[in-house]
Amino acid sequence: MSLSQEGLTALRVKANDVRQGIIRALESAGSGHSAGSLDMADIFTALYGSAMRHDPKRPDWADRDRLLLSCGHIAPVRYSAMANFGYFPVEELLTLRKFGTRLQGHPERVTLPSVETTSGPLGEGLAQGVGMAMAAKLDAKDWRVYVVTSDAEHQCGLHWEAMMTAGKFKLDNLTCIIDRNFIQIDGSTEDIMPLEPLGDKYRSFNWEVFECDGHDIGAFLDTVEKCKAVRGKPQVIVANTIPGKGVSYMEGDYTWHGKPPNKEQAETALRELTADRERILANA
Amino acid sequence: MPETTMDGETLHLHGYTDAASVVQVPTRNGFGEGLIEAGKKNKNVMAICADLAESTRMEGFKKACPDQYLEIGVAEQMLVAMAGGLASAGKIPWIASYAMFNPGRSWEQVRTIMALNETNVKIAGAHAGVSVGPDGATHQAVEDIAIMRVIPHMTVVVPCDSIQTKKATLALSEMFGPVYLRFAREKSAIVTTDDTPFQIGKAQTFREGKDVAIVACGILVYNALMAAEELAKDGIDARVVNNHTVKPMDTAAIVASAKHCGAIVTVEEHQVHAGMGSRVAEIVAANHPVPIEFVGVQDRFGQSGDPVELIEHYGMGTTAIVAAAKKAIARKR
Numbered sequence: 001m002s003l004s005q006e007g008l009t010a011l012r013v014k015a016n017d018v019r020q021g022i023i024r025a026l027e028s029a030g031s032g033h034s035a036g037s038l039d040m041a042d043i044f045t046a047l048y049g050s051a052m053r054h055d056p057k058r059p060d061w062a063d064r065d066r067l068l069l070s071c072g073h074i075a076p077v078r079y080s081a082m083a084n085f086g087y088f089p090v091e092e093l094l095t096l097r098k099f100g101t102r103l104q105g106h107p108e109r110v111t112l113p114s115v116e117t118t119s120g121p122l123g124e125g126l127a128q129g130v131g132m133a134m135a136a137k138l139d140a141k142d143w144r145v146y147v148v149t150s151d152a153e154h155q156c157g158l159h160w161e162a163m164m165t166a167g168k169f170k171l172d173n174l175t176c177i178i179d180r181n182f183i184q185i186d187g188s189t190e191d192i193m194p195l196e197p198l199g200d201k202y203r204s205f206n207w208e209v210f211e212c213d214g215h216d217i218g219a220f221l222d223t224v225e226k227c228k229a230v231r232g233k234p235q236v237i238v239a240n241t242i243p244g245k246g247v248s249y250m251e252g253d254y255t256w257h258g259k260p261p262n263k264e265q266a267e268t269a270l271r272e273l274t275a276d277r278e279r280i281l282a283n284a
Numbered sequence: 285m286p287e288t289t290m291d292g293e294t295l296h297l298h299g300y301t302d303a304a305s306v307v308q309v310p311t312r313n314g315f316g317e318g319l320i321e322a323g324k325k326n327k328n329v330m331a332i333c334a335d336l337a338e339s340t341r342m343e344g345f346k347k348a349c350p351d352q353y354l355e356i357g358v359a360e361q362m363l364v365a366m367a368g369g370l371a372s373a374g375k376i377p378w379i380a381s382y383a384m385f386n387p388g389r390s391w392e393q394v395r396t397i398m399a400l401n402e403t404n405v406k407i408a409g410a411h412a413g414v415s416v417g418p419d420g421a422t423h424q425a426v427e428d429i430a431i432m433r434v435i436p437h438m439t440v441v442v443p444c445d446s447i448q449t450k451k452a453t454l455a456l457s458e459m460f461g462p463v464y465l466r467f468a469r470e471k472s473a474i475v476t477t478d479d480t481p482f483q484i485g486k487a488q489t490f491r492e493g494k495d496v497a498i499v500a501c502g503i504l505v506y507n508a509l510m511a512a513e514e515l516a517k518d519g520i521d522a523r524v525v526n527n528h529t530v531k532p533m534d535t536a537a538i539v540a541s542a543k544h545c546g547a548i549v550t551v552e553e554h555q556v557h558a559g560m561g562s563r564v565a566e567i568v569a570a571n572h573p574v575p576i577e578f579v580g581v582q583d584r585f586g587q588s589g590d591p592v593e594l595i596e597h598y599g600m601g602t603t604a605i606v607a608a609a610k611k612a613i614a615r616k617r
Contacts, residue, residue: 066373109372110402117372118401121392124365128397131369131377134354138375158393161362168356 003050003221009284011217014084015045016277019246020270021080021093027266029097032105035243035256036074036150039181039214043239044081046217047146051224056086059114063143066132068116070125070159071150071179072106073258078115079103087114123156125149126176130166133174133234144228145174152184155193160205166234167206174234175227176207179214181243183254202236214239246273296479297490300509307474311467311503312410314446316341318453319378319408323349329457330370330377332356334363339469340380340410360386361393367405368397376404376457382416383409383425383466391431398462399437405462408453411469413553414586414594415503424586430558432464433531439463440531441484442552442560444505445474448528451482459484468553470591472503485529487537493523496609497541500551501527501560504579504600508551511605522609530560535567542572547612549577551605553595556580575615577608 003011018041026032048054052065069078076096083090088102095101102112106120117128129147136143153159166174180198182189189195199209208230212223220239227235243257244250247269250261261269299305323329323345330352337343337355346353356362360381367377379386387394387407398405412425432440439461443449449467456463475490476482490505491512500508505526512522523545525537542548548568550561556578565576581598595601 108400110400117368118396121396124361124393124397127362127365128369128372130362131366131371132373133369134366135370135373135375138351139373158361158365161356161359162365165356165359165362165366169354 003218007050008218009280011045011049012280013277014049015042015217016273016280017084018045018077018080020273021083021090022076023247023261023266023269023273025076025080025093025096026260027263028094029260031097032076032260033073033258034250034260035183035254036071036179036181037076038247038250039241039243039245040074040077040148040179041080041246042215042217043148043177043220044077046220046224048081048085050221052146053143056082059087063141065143066116066129066145068125068129068145068147069107069119070147071122071153072119074150075103075105075107078107082114122150122153123159126166127158127162129174129176130162130169130171133166133171134169136173137169137171143173146177147174148177148179151178151180151182151189151195151198152192154195154198163202163205163207170232171234172231175224176234176236178236178238179241180238181241183243183257185257187254199238206233208233208235209238210235211238211240214241215245246276248272293481295481295488295490296477298474298477300473300475300506301513308471309446309474310469310471311443311446311449312341312469314443314449315408315410315453315465315467316344318450319345320348322454322457323352326376326457327352328374328376330354330375332363332367332377332379334358334360334381334386336381336410340408342380360389364390364393364405365397368401368403371403371405376406378406378408378457380408380410382423383412383428384423387428387432387464388425395435399435402437403462404460406456407464409464409466412466413468413502414581414598415468415470415553415591417470417591417594418588420588421585426554426581426586428466429530429552429554429560433563434558437462438531439484439529440466441529442466442501443528444502444526445472445476447474447476447478447480448482452484452528455482455484466502468503473506475506475509485532485534487529487534488526489523489537490526491522491524493521494545495521496547496549496613497523497525497545498549498551498605498609499525499527499538499541499564501530502553504551504553507600507602507605510602511609514602514606515609520609520613527560527564530563533563533567535571538564538567539571542568542574546616547575549579549605549608549612551579551600553600554580556582575612577612579605579608
């Protein structure tokens, strides 16, 4: 189902809110991962705002779609999206990484059950998603599993075990979304351990492969609909993203992978994002 | 033989003193039988196998409960992670491989996905100890108790024989939470019967005695009992405790043995560093310090050989236990 123009505009505004929440949370925490969090804001907004079956008032709803964040270090985007879609108050974002918070530096299911699993050690999300998708199949349930992974996580062996297993069991209720931003802590993914041709690798593991602009909410939602129509194969969406998207001085700069903005940098970022927000509304 | 009682409960042990009447069955068989029974009782019980269906004894389950069985190949990290996903959607997955590879290879997944994440995943660690025999050191897990007992939320059980392994499999299937069940490959003596009680976390005094307490787990409980028989010939009255639950350990039973006997010998088919005996020492040191001798692998790797030969070589045979008991008694003040 395609969204109306108004619906799309509302989601773009929401994505902007999510980004502002990320900046505020990271600045308050004084540590954390900026680039990947910002570049997945559009996709998390699209998932929570349209693609997924979920209910913020019933996070333990048995028939909800499951969203797993494999690259747990970009938890700020998930937390901000959850807050902006009603799971908890937006102010709680300011507790990120602080003592006693539910918003742990890397997400924990026991403290915040709706994150579906505890993540942070890389390469483990898809494998758990395979288990969940398998459980849905065994119980003839129609909920779906979405797993968000980073591109650099594909350097972990377990991820390939999961790809192979998903192919074997033809888990068509499983969609993997890759944050293809080409960066990791030490630099470019293609310098450190080349992943290309990434789509072909999935194809050879019997997956259906899609590619889209990770910042085009409409295109992403259309791709998710195509995924839902696939039968007999798991699907992957290679979402091309720009690290730090939305904050000019962070965009494309890998050094923002693992650090937060300081107070002045956060103010600049929020000013830019507020201007963006006005542009989105003016162009609607 | 006289019936041993524990807290007023009769233990109904199998006769073990007459070598001719001792029945030998691998502990892994008990796992296989228990798994089938658990699977028939509860359709959510599953078995996931990493290319070792026959040797881990999951094969029977595969035939008995085919819809609850998955085969994923040689991928132990996947075993744990996939089971975590299944468990968080309501399944009760048992995952089996050799203890050396699961939890050996998969430890970080065990810690994060099973324990920190509090999922209801059950690990069956097969072929544990040097008694795997000819396969050699690469396949002889003698560090697995240590790496599992150190993880918060984990339950660790090392049953003494095949019958108890079956009971443990059933009991662990019914409790909620991450567990590690450790068992061995080779045939070993049956010392319990179908009527012997079993409760997770409750140590069992298999033989009463006042001079020294031999606290053992796994298939070496039999050697501990035989050592006690030997010690009796020298007028030494040894208590034998089947300490099957390494975590949470029965603190009261350990402290009671320390107080009653004044000396302890721990016996396990595992490195003496950080295993079951180390936990006993932690409890004794904190509550009622007495001399302790540790029987187990002394900071070495295993090697190829016959199981019995290896148990003797690495100092876990009856003679070694007898010597350790005498040493512990001699150290009493």
